[in-house]
Amino acid sequence: MWVKMGEIAQIKHTLSKQTAMAKQSVKPGLYGQKHSSRDYTKAECWGKNQFNSSFPASLVAYMHSKEVNPIYICTNQNNEIIHKTINGAELLGIDPLSDEAYYNFEAGYSPYERFYQGEREKIDLVMLNRITNDVLSGLEVKLTAIPDNTTKTRPEEEWGAEIVMRPPTICFLACSICANYNNLDEKEKLRKMLRNVPQINHWEEIEEVLPHYNEILNSILSISTDMCEKQKPLIIQPIWKTEGNKMRLRDDCLDVFVWSNLSIIQMCCTEDATNINRINRFHRTIIWIYKMLLDYVTYDIFDYKRIIRLQSYNLANDKAFALPGSKSNVFLKKDVILHPRISKYDIP
Numbered sequence: 001m002w003v004k005m006g007e008i009a010q011i012k013h014t015l016s017k018q019t020a021m022a023k024q025s026v027k028p029g030l031y032g033q034k035h036s037s038r039d040y041t042k043a044e045c046w047g048k049n050q051f052n053s054s055f056p057a058s059l060v061a062y063m064h065s066k067e068v069n070p071i072y073i074c075t076n077q078n079n080e081i082i083h084k085t086i087n088g089a090e091l092l093g094i095d096p097l098s099d100e101a102y103y104n105f106e107a108g109y110s111p112y113e114r115f116y117q118g119e120r121e122k123i124d125l126v127m128l129n130r131i132t133n134d135v136l137s138g139l140e141v142k143l144t145a146i147p148d149n150t151t152k153t154r155p156e157e158e159w160g161a162e163i164v165m166r167p168p169t170i171c172f173l174a175c176s177i178c179a180n181y182n183n184l185d186e187k188e189k190l191r192k193m194l195r196n197v198p199q200i201n202h203w204e205e206i207e208e209v210l211p212h213y214n215e216i217l218n219s220i221l222s223i224s225t226d227m228c229e230k231q232k233p234l235i236i237q238p239i240w241k242t243e244g245n246k247m248r249l250r251d252d253c254l255d256v257f258v259w260s261n262l263s264i265i266q267m268c269c270t271e272d273a274t275n276i277n278r279i280n281r282f283h284r285t286i287i288w289i290y291k292m293l294l295d296y297v298t299y300d301i302f303d304y305k306r307i308i309r310l311q312s313y314n315l316a317n318d319k320a321f322a323l324p325g326s327k328s329n330v331f332l333k334k335d336v337i338l339h340p341r342i343s344k345y346d347i348p
Contacts (some may be wrong), residue, residue, distance in 0.1 A: 002295070010324050013336070018098070021200070024324075027040075027041065028040045028041055030054055030055065030057070030058040031058040031059075031061055031062050032057075032058050032060075032096050032097050032101075032229070033048075033054070033057065033058055033061070033064070033103050034063075034097075034101070035102045035103065035130050036054075036102070036103040036104075036105070037102075037103065037104045037105050037106075037107065038050060038054055038103075038105055039112065040054075048264065049181060049348070050105070051123055052141065052143045053105055053106070053124045053141040053143070054103075054105060054258070055154040055238075056141050056143050056236055056238040057096075057103055057105075057125055057141070057236075059238050059254060059256060059342070060088050060091065060092065060096055060236065060256055061096035061097055062342070062346065063088060063256060063341075064087060064088030064089065064095070064096045064097065065097060066342075067083035068341050068342070069086060069087045069088075070086055070088075070091065070236075070255075070256035070257065070258045071083055071084075071085060071255070071256070071257045071258065071332075071333050071336055072083065072084040072085055072086040072233070072257075073211065073257055073258065073259045073260065073263045073331055073332075074231055074258065074260040074262065074263050074268060075224060075228060075231065075260065075262045075263055075265075076226045076228060077225050078225075079221050079224055079225060079262075079265075079266065079269075081167070081263060081266055081330075081331055083333050085239055086233065086258055089238070090257060091137070091139075091233055091264070092127045092136065092137050092139075093127050093136030093137040093308075094127055094129060094136050098293070100128065100129050100130055100131050100132075101128075101130070102128040102129070102130035103125065103127065104125070104126040104127070104128050105124065105125055105126075106122045106123075106124060107122055107123065107126040108121070108122060108123070108126075109110055109118040109123045109126050109135070109138030109172070109209060110135050111135060111138070111179065112138065112171075112172060112175035112176070112179070114301070115174070115175040115178040115179070115296060115302065116171055116174075116292075116301060116302055116303070116304045117177060117301050117302070117303050118303060118305050118306075119305075121168045121172070122168075123138045123139065123140060123168070123172060124139060124140050124141040124166055124303070125137075125139045125140075125141055125236070126138050126139075126268070127139075131260025132289065133193065135299060136220065137233070138172070138283055139233060139234065139235065139236050140166075140169050140172065140234060140236070141235070141236045141237075141238075141255075141297065141305050142163055142164070142235055142237045143235070143237075143238050143240065144161035144162065144163060144237055144238070144239055144240065145161060145240045145241075145242060145334045146161045146239045146240065146241045146242070146266075146337065147159035147160065147161075147242075147244065147325060148160060148161050148162040148324060148325035149161070149162075149325075150324040150325045151324075151325040151326055151329060152244050152245055153312060154326075156337075156338060157334055157337065157338055158326075158329055159241075159314055159325065159329065159337055160324070160325025160326060160327050160328040160329030160332065160337075161239055161328055162322060162323065162324050162325055162328070163237065163267070163322070163323045164319055164321075164322045164323075165264070165267070165285070165319060165320040165321050165322070165323075166319060166320060167288075167304075167308050167317060167319070167320050168265075169234075169320065170254075170285055170288050170289060170292075170304075170308075170320050171292070171304040172234060173234060173261050173265075174288075174289050174292035174293060174296075174302070174304070175262070176232060176234060176261040177190075177223060177227065177289075177293060178292075178293065178296050180227045180230050181297075189294075190223065190296075190297055191297040192220045193219055193223050193226065194219050194223075194290070194293060194294055194297060196215050196218060196219045196222070197212055197215040197219055197290070198212055198215070198218050200212060203287075203291055203307075203310065203311055204310045204311055206278075206279055206313050206314075208345065209279070209287060209311075209313075209325070210276070210277075210278075210279060213279070213283055213286075215286070216286060216287055216290045217269075217286050219290060220265060220286055220290055221265075221269075222287055223293070224262045224265055228236070228262065228275075231260040231261055231262040231263075232260060232261055233258045233259070233261075234259060234260060234261040234264060235259040235264065236256060236257075237256070237258070237259060237335075238253070238255070238256045238257075239255050239256070239257065239258045239332075239336075239340060240253060240254060241254070241255075241337075241340050241344055249344045250340070251343055251344060251345070252339050252340045252341070252342070252343055252344075253301045253339050253340055253342070253343065253344045253346075254340050254342035254344070254346075255277045255336050255340035255342060257332060257333075257336075263331070264288070265289070266331070267282075267321070267323050267327075267328075268282040268285050268286050268321065269282075270282070270323070270327050270330075279313040280315075280317075281315055281319075281320065281321035282321050283320055284311065284312075284313055284315060284320075284321075285320045287311060287313075288304075288307055288308060288311060288320070291307050291311060292304055292307060295307070
């Protein structure tokens with residue numbers, strides 16, 4: 001789940017200690033962000049919505065300075081979750097501490113905009129080279145608290161965090177796949193992998209789509225296998241560890257997980273897909289991805305908002321899905337859950 005207001009207040013209080021003691025001439029800011037679209041002299045930049053993405057960006061920069069690499073959750077060719085590490089420069093596309101790095105928050109990510117039509121969607125963090133204006137990376141940020149309500153009474157090694165996926169994140173995921181099949185030969189290869197599903201004429205009808213869900217899922221998994229070596233980071237998930245039921249930070253409280261685009265697909269595969277009799281949010285997300293890719297190879301572009309609106313399957317569209325801590329735990333590296341590598345005493 002997103003970090004609660006009480007927890008945000010605690011870390012903001014800790015962050016403000018040094019600022020309060022400093023001279024008034026010292027400009028407020030966050031670590032590493034020499035150049036940013038946010039003006040930290042303004043109070044609104046310290047509100048929950050903005051803080052939830054700006055603080056994690058600085059946490060990545062701080063970890064980079066300490067040569068502590070985020071845990072990279074990705075997949076192998078068998079679509080199994082594996083853990084690697086990824087350094088801050090590789091993640092953001094530029095040294096986070098570089099004077100050329102520009103942190104552009106809640107901005108359009110131009111490399112993906114040619115794949116979908118309609119209003120431009122904003123992604124949480126776009127990294128730019130402020131000298132060349134090159135667009136370097138586009139990442140979603142999900143600041144999460146551990147444990148969540150589903151794991152707080154469990155043994156500590158079973159703690160996890162709720163992760164909520166927004167529909168735009170699924171659009172970005174589909175775009176990241178389209179970008180991997182971007183010429184005539186590659187697009188034809190993608191088209192062939194999508195042909196495993198019989199023709200569906202009315203995608204909005206549950207009765208027409210549900211019988212073919214396994215073929216839809218298998219097509220997406222075959223694509224995931226094919227582009228295994230070309231997966232890329234999409235979500236930054238910092239964890240914020242508290243003392244169980246108490247809104248008090250642990251001494252070892254902060255760390256960062258990074259999800260690849262393909263590992264997000266695996267979030268939707270935590271349930272047995274055989275003999276399903278209804279479409280839940282996880283199934284729907286896989287169907288959304290398939291339909292976006294199908295429209296891409298058919299029309300060179302997809303209307304993601306129309307797909308989401310018409311293929312709701314009697315479910316609200318406020319979110320794609322939410323993965324509770326009891327399920328996200330299996331994706332996370334256990335030793336990092338037990339002992340996050342950044343201490344609360346590292347916060348100035």
